Amino acid sequence: MGGYSNRLLEVNNLRTSFFITEGEVKAVDGISYYIDKEEIVAIVGESGCGKSVSQMSIIQLIQSPPGKILGGEAIFEGRDLLKLNSSEIRRVRGAEIAFIFQEPMTALNPVITVGKQLSKDIRTHKKVSRKEAWNIATEALKAVKIPDPEKRMKNYPFEMSGGMRQRVMIANAVACNANLIIADEPTTALDVTTQAQVMELLVSIVKEYKTSLIVVTHNLGLVTRYADRIYVMYAGRIVESGTCKEIMKNPSHPYTLGLLKSVPKLDSDVDEKLIPITGAPPTLLNAPDTCAFLPRCPYASEICRCNSKPELHKINGGNHLIACYRDIARLKNEHDY
Amino acid sequence: MFYYISKKLFVSLITLFIISLFAFSLMHLLPGDPVINVLGEGATDEDIAYWRSYYNLDQPILKQYVLWVRNFIKGDMGVSLMYEEDVSETLARRLPVTLAVGIPICIVSIFFGILFGVITAVKRGTWIDQVLTTMANIGIASPLFWFAIMLILIFGMQLNILPFRGFVAPSENFVEYLKSIALPVAAGSLGFVAVITRQTRSNMLEVLNQDYIRTARANGLSEVSILFTEALKNALIPIITIMGMQIRIIVGGSIIIEQVFSIPGIGSWLIRAITNRDYWIVQACVLVISIVTVFSNLLVDILYGFIDPRIRKKWR
Ligand SMILES: Nc1ncnc2c1ncn2[C@@H]1O[C@H](COP(=O)(O)OP(=O)(O)OP(=O)(O)O)[C@@H](O)[C@H]1O
Ligand SMILES: [Mg+2]
Numbered sequence: 001m002g003g004y005s006n007r008l009l010e011v012n013n014l015r016t017s018f019f020i021t022e023g024e025v026k027a028v029d030g031i032s033y034y035i036d037k038e039e040i041v042a043i044v045g046e047s048g049c050g051k052s053v054s055q056m057s058i059i060q061l062i063q064s065p066p067g068k069i070l071g072g073e074a075i076f077e078g079r080d081l082l083k084l085n086s087s088e089i090r091r092v093r094g095a096e097i098a099f100i101f102q103e104p105m106t107a108l109n110p111v112i113t114v115g116k117q118l119s120k121d122i123r124t125h126k127k128v129s130r131k132e133a134w135n136i137a138t139e140a141l142k143a144v145k146i147p148d149p150e151k152r153m154k155n156y157p158f159e160m161s162g163g164m165r166q167r168v169m170i171a172n173a174v175a176c177n178a179n180l181i182i183a184d185e186p187t188t189a190l191d192v193t194t195q196a197q198v199m200e201l202l203v204s205i206v207k208e209y210k211t212s213l214i215v216v217t218h219n220l221g222l223v224t225r226y227a228d229r230i231y232v233m234y235a236g237r238i239v240e241s242g243t244c245k246e247i248m249k250n251p252s253h254p255y256t257l258g259l260l261k262s263v264p265k266l267d268s269d270v271d272e273k274l275i276p277i278t279g280a281p282p283t284l285l286n287a288p289d290t291c292a293f294l295p296r297c298p299y300a301s302e303i304c305r306c307n308s309k310p311e312l313h314k315i316n317g318g319n320h321l322i323a324c325y326r327d328i329a330r331l332k333n334e335h336d337y
Numbered sequence: 338m339f340y341y342i343s344k345k346l347f348v349s350l351i352t353l354f355i356i357s358l359f360a361f362s363l364m365h366l367l368p369g370d371p372v373i374n375v376l377g378e379g380a381t382d383e384d385i386a387y388w389r390s391y392y393n394l395d396q397p398i399l400k401q402y403v404l405w406v407r408n409f410i411k412g413d414m415g416v417s418l419m420y421e422e423d424v425s426e427t428l429a430r431r432l433p434v435t436l437a438v439g440i441p442i443c444i445v446s447i448f449f450g451i452l453f454g455v456i457t458a459v460k461r462g463t464w465i466d467q468v469l470t471t472m473a474n475i476g477i478a479s480p481l482f483w484f485a486i487m488l489i490l491i492f493g494m495q496l497n498i499l500p501f502r503g504f505v506a507p508s509e510n511f512v513e514y515l516k517s518i519a520l521p522v523a524a525g526s527l528g529f530v531a532v533i534t535r536q537t538r539s540n541m542l543e544v545l546n547q548d549y550i551r552t553a554r555a556n557g558l559s560e561v562s563i564l565f566t567e568a569l570k571n572a573l574i575p576i577i578t579i580m581g582m583q584i585r586i587i588v589g590g591s592i593i594i595e596q597v598f599s600i601p602g603i604g605s606w607l608i609r610a611i612t613n614r615d616y617w618i619v620q621a622c623v624l625v626i627s628i629v630t631v632f633s634n635l636l637v638d639i640l641y642g643f644i645d646p647r648i649r650k651k652w653r
Contacts, residue, residue, distance in 0.1 A: 061554055094556035101555075106548035111570050111646060120566075121556040156646045172556065 007075075008180055008212050009058070010034040014072035014082075016050075016057045019065065025284045027053040029236035030072070032312075035180070040206060040213045042223035042244075044259065045233035046281050051216045052102075054233070055182050058082070059097055060089045077179070095125040098173030100202075102185035104165035108157035114141075114168050115153030122175050140175035141168070143208075144201060163194035170202055174209065181206065184216045199226065221263040224248055232256045235282045235292035238312060242320035252315055253322045254299045291324070299326050341649070345638045349631045356627040357409075361402050363623070364616040371616050391416075392617075414621040417610075424621045427606070432625070434504055435602030437514070438594065439587030441522045446529030447580060451573075453530065454537020455564065461542065469534065476531030485524035485597045492520060502599045521598045525591070529583055536579060540572035547571075574645050581637030585630040 016028040027050045035041045043051050056062055058074040058081050074081040081092060093099075101107045109117055118137035119130065128136070134153070141149035144167040157165055166186060173181045183202060187195035203226045206213045215223050223230070223244075230247050232240040232255065240253040251257045258277040279296035289308045294300050303325045304310075312323045364371050372388045373380065389395050392415065393404050408415070414424035453473070457466040493501030501520050505513040544550065545568055553563045595604035603622060610618035642649040 056555075059555065061551070090557045090559060092557070093554070094558075099552070099555035101548060101552060103548050107552045109549040109553070109567055109571070111574075111644065112567075113646075120558070124557050124562075156650070158647055159650070169552075176556075 006036045008035050008037050008039075008077065010075045011054075011058060012073050012075075014054060014057055014074065015070040016053050016062060016067060017070055018067050020285075023286050026236050026287065027067075027284055028057060029284075031231075031233070031236070031238050032072075033231050033238065033241065035212050035214060037179075037212055038206075038210050039229070040203065040215065040227050042215045042217060042227035042230045043233060044217055044220050044223065044230060046218055046277075048281055048284070049233045050236040050284070051218075051233055052184050055099075055184055055214065055216055059093050059099070060084070060086075061093075061099075091125070094121055094172075094178070095176050096178055097180045097182060098176060098178035100166070100169045100173065100181065100183040100186045102188050104162045104169065104189060105157075107169060108165055110157055112156075113153065114155050114157060114160070118153075118168070118172055118175055121172055125176055136175050137171070140171035143174050144168075144171045144205065146171070161194075162190050163198055166190065166198050167201065170198075170205060173211075174205060177209075178211060180212045180214070182214045182216070185218070186215070187222065188217070188219070195222065219263060220259045232259065235287065236284055237292070237309070237323065238321075239293070239324065240320075240322045241312070242318075246316075246318070246320050250316065250320070252320065252327050253293075253324045254297045254326070254328055255293050257328060258296075299328055301326065341642055342639060345635055349635045352631050353628065356631070357406060357624060358402075360620050360623045360627070361405055363620060365398070367614075367616075371614070374614055409621075409624065415617045417615050417617050424617050427618075428603075428621055428625065431602050431606050434506075434600060435587070435591055435595070435604065437507060438504070438518050438521050438525070438600060438602065439591055441518055442525040442529070443580075443583055443587055445522055446526035446533060446583065449526070449530045450533025451537050451569075451576070453534040454572075455541060455569070457534065457538045458541030458545065459564065461538075470538070473531040473534040476527045477535070479527075481524065481528060481593050482597060484527055485520075485594065488520045488524050489597070504598075504600045504602075521594050521600060524597070525594045529579075533576060533579060536576055537572060540575055541568060544568045544571045570644060574641070577637055577640050577644065581633050581640075584633035584636070585626075587629075 011034065012032045013030050014028055014032070015026070015030050018025040018027055029050070031050075031054055033041070033043075043054070045051050053062065053067070057069050058076070060069070060082070062069060069082060072082065076092070076097070081089065084092065108114065112120075115134060115137055118140065119133035122128065122133040122136050123130070126133070126136075138149050138153055141152055146152050146164060146167050152160070152164075157168075160168070169186075170181075181202070186202060187198050190198060199222065202213065202215075205211075215227065217223055220230075227244045229243050230241065231238050232247075232253065234255050240247065240251070240256045247256065248260075251260055255277070258275075261275040262277055263274070277296060282292045282295070291297070291300075291304050291307075291309055294304050297304070307325065310323045310325050312321045314321055315327055372385055372392070372394065376384060376388065386395075393401050396404065412425050414428065416423055417427075453469050457469045457473075460466045489501040492499045499519050500517050503517060505517045507514040550563060550568060553567045558567070591600075591602060592604035592608060594600065595602045596608060599605070603625070606618065607622040609615075610622065
């Protein structure tokens with residue numbers, strides 16, 4: 001746990017909703033998290049649980065209407081990003097916080113060469129000549145280990161593979177010297193071998209340039225090797241958080257346990273059977289006030305049905321938080337499930 | 338790129354060849370002898386024989402075609418029997434008039450079409466979008482001649498501020514020229530402004546929803562920069578096709594405009610020739626219009642290659 005001076009971003013009680021004709025979609029329903037300098041944090045959860053919306057909210061990238069940031073704060077290097085006006089937040093985007101998106105196939109402009117796109121982003125934030133920007137961009141491509149960077153600069157995105165394009169996105173973050181990289185499912189669209197390569201690269205870049213990294217993913221197996229801490233999201237809320245080690249050892253929210261059972265563990269010796277979580281992900285539209293995981297929870301009991309949503313609270317005395325009335329890690333020990 | 342263009346050029350030439358066959362057979366497929374048709378039933382045999390040999394009509398049909406094409410390429414399109422006017426000469430006089438009206442129509446409609454399209458896309462859902470979109474829908478739905486007549490009634494007759502008949506050459510008096518084309522250009526561009534506005538709007542809306550626009554925003558680019566450097570280029574790709582269509586209509590489709598505003602261009606000439614069955618003029622007009630059409634299509638294809646690298650690279 002770092003001291004406050006070490007804190008890079010601290011998000012408190014962030015709430016973002018989409019107002020559509022059917023009603024209010026509470027995509028992010030009061031989440032708090034933080035990341036320290038040079039830390040790698042993972043945000044894990046099923047599709048549609050609000051991971052992307054929460055991340056895009058902090059740089060005000062939510063399309064409005066229908067979206068609206070209803071409350072909360074995002075303190076980044078001493079100032080609240082949610083209070084910045086449009087030109088102030090533009091100077092943060094790309095320059096201090098770099099985003100890497102899920103879809104490498106569509107995230108780059110198809111009719112502009114990679115070199116021009118990179119140079120333009122650099123020139124948006126740095127007062128350099130066209131030529132200098134080009135050189136910085138070429139260096140960045142070199143840093144992300146793209147072979148023959150001079151030639152690749154003149155390529156259009158469609159002339160590159162998915163993994164290569166994702167490297168270009170990483171190069172973009174490198175070229176602009178961002179302090180924080182937010183990678184939103186950076187490897188989901190790639191094949192398995194490329195996934196590992198891109199993930200390795202991202203982590204090595206983060207270590208080399210001493211930046212911080214938030215990885216958003218629905219694949220818990222992928223991040224356990226790299227992340228320092230993990231936040232598990234469900235239905236717009238954080239349901240469990242803690243250090244990676246602690247959560248792997250003592251998953252305490254039934255949803256986290258379900259997630260762990262549903263993905264293959266890379267470093268496990270035993271051949272465990274994969275068990276998908278039953279039931280459908282919850283609707284965020286006009287949701288009931290009870291625990292959102294209740295309909296799918298194998299451990300649900302009377303206390304869950306009678307009370308409103310459980311709040312995050314510490315367990316095991318340390319830095320491990322869950323939002324659950326049942327703490328299944330303890331149940332397990334007591335009853336030996 | 339060279340391969341791409343030469344291939345397109347080859348296709349264009351083949352198209353032209355086929356069209357020339359059609360234009361040529363016009364005279365031979367329609368009933369009645371073209372010469373008797375013009376000279377009348379009472380013409381002497383010598384006269385008929387003279388003109389038939391003048392137009393090579395006494396030659397075998399294949400040779401006629403070859404001669405016709407050869408003369409056409411040499412710039413000799415024959416003499417119109419009816420008015421005894423040299424077709425090439427008249428064409429050289431009338432084509433610039435058509436272009437002097439058509440090119441401004443082209444520029445005006447592309448400029449305002451794209452401008453309104455971008456505005457309505459960016460301001461979608463606001464009153465300005467609703468006003469412009471409604472106007473575009475009216476523009477698409479209203480017939481050209483009706484709109485032309487309304488313009489004449491309002492600006493020409495009621496307000497009496499703009500001329501609505503005839504044409505002044507820009508070389509003669511530029512201000513008068515601008516005045517003389519104001520109403521024809523307004524009438525002629527309305528439909529295109531409307532079509533381009535609608536197309537640009539829907540393309541822009543689609544492009545602005547793309548992931549790479551989100552990437553550009555996440556990289557801190559300003560909205561203006563995103564609009565004009567990131568989005569517009571992508572949104573323009575489908576619009577080029579419409580523009581190509583427009584070039585063709587400038588030459589061929591100016592018929593109504595030239596007729597309504599009494600402009601001595603190709604369109605009004607063609608109408609007169611058709612009414613009089615003046616085949617030589619019709620042939621020449623059809624061929625000229627086809628050439629413009631084919632080459633505007635070629636231009637569109639090349640433009641596509643320039644603006645869309647995916648197409649260009651495919652032809653490498
Ligand atoms: N423009 C929008 N209009 C309405 N609802 C939206 C909009 N964007 C997102 N949402 C809603 O917000 C919720 C959270 O979406 P988000 O994209 O954050 O999910 P996610 O966790 O990133 O999922 P994925 O793994 O699929 O990327 C979803 O339920 C979605 O329906
Ligand atoms: Mg997402």
